[in-house]
Amino acid sequence: MRENGRHARGSESSHHPGDSYYNIPPIKRPHWTWEIFVYFWVGGIGAGAHAVTTIARLLGHGDAALLRAGRYITLGSMVLSPLLLISDLGRPERFYNMLRILKLRSPMSLGSWSLFLFGSLSGLIATAQAAQDGLLGGGNPAARLARAVPAQILSALAMPFALFVGSYGGILLAATAVPMWARNALLMGPTFLASSFSTGLSALSLALKLGRWGEKGTHAALRRAERLALVAELGLMAASLAKMGKYGKPLYGKPLAPLFFGGTVLGGILAPLALLSGRESRPRGILASVLVLLGGLAFRYVMVEGGKRSADDPQATFSHTRKEG
């Protein structure tokens, strides 16, 4: 037990006696490793893909290729998500304790339950899809059973849980003592969700484009939706930066700024918006989707990493708790 108490010194090097205790961070950063931001990204893609395909279907949009892509993408995301989360636990073998109780005040508890329910439903839905696609064989009882799964109804039922999975990463971070996250409490969830929609849409359109599947109308609709989601994401990100104010310093600071402004804002939002607004072509669409997906990953990374840096800054914590600026 060595590492645990020893802290990186606060980024502020100037020490005013009386203002802090040798610049030792007064709060502690989470241990979360790479699994967490990758999970926020992967889970968000699944949530977005599910939401989009379900909405399209409810509106009577009948493209089977879109439905198929959506269901398999969601399944993949929901298989990976718990694995990532469990491997980040200090005691992975006790992962099932996440479902030991339900706690409405704990975003981690709400998120675990939502992930469990959404993941289970998406498993059933994808099984039905697989049976329809003939992947489970023809006349065997399992395939017949799978075909009987009311996939449409289950998709609609899964919607609230999917939407929560897409947003709760932000809520979870916001409900902490970390200044950068806590300052922006109201917009964290919406920003994560907007990114979840944009990355989910991009995953769908990337899959359809790469496989050369889907109707022309589907591609056009996805393109329109991607643009709208990106605009929403851009607006929410700008508002978040305004809300964070000086507490967003880790995002403007040295190691993270290039990734945030270059990777997320420019590469992940502005560039794809330009690509999607101009002439429509397959390579442009593919490039836009890839950029959005990578930008979403960069966004999750800088948000988690930025919070850790914010927690290490004693002056940020002190002025935040004194409700300054």
Add this chain to the structure above:
Amino acid sequence: MAKTGFLTDTTVCIGCKACEVACKQWNQLPADGYEMTGDSYDNTQTLSGSTWRHVAFIEKSGRKRLTGDVDLVALAEGVREELPEGAEIDGLGRWTFMSDVCKHCARAPCQQACPTGAIIRNEFDNVYIQPDVCNGCGYCVPACPYGVITSVPEDGRAFKCTLCYDRQKDGLEPACAKACPTDSIVFGEVEELERRAEERVRELHERGYTEAYVYGTEEVGGTGGIGGNHSKFILMDRPETYNLPAAPELPQEKVGPAVAASAVAAAVLSAAVALAFRR
């Protein structure tokens, strides 16, 4: 059962670190290594998963130099009369000690954050982590506004002061309070400790130390929905001097509004997708 807690009076702490050692011994906590900070004689630095009591050494240089024949005994005894050569009582500077510990919040952020229910309030109304339930998700760590609860990488779980749950069950006071030679750490029922703290602060004020105050009340330290702390402190300086936040908030107060805001965003984004697919 009565609610129990600590009152840590920094004005009588002599920085012997007996509490730190007693805590380590009783709770069988491993050493933290032999790291010299170069900052002060305090090489522990902070509370951690393996240090549940931490004595901070706060050195503040004096504002004025002492000159001439100063009565050091009178100084040490806190006599506030006019001193020779216009010296000030603070002229020597202050070397304050403060034995920090889990605040055992009345409404505890770590406990509310915990998804497994590992963190509970026990029969003494102390905040206790059940080590057989904790799965090491680490969410309690950034939730604590005082930087108390900490993940231990080698173990995987989070740890902090138990307020010596085991000793209390046997009618004993916690190890740190038992070991403290000056009664800087007093263990007892919360209400009794509150009375005691008020009395002590009044006494200090009467003696001229008007800067003394209680930290851990709903006004200072236990603010923003936390509802006060069962571990209270008598401090002589700004909370930040002791590495404590002045007015923290219960982070979970934000969950409701944040979920509502996300629901609005979900509706708007869904409508946008619907719009794109309708045309």
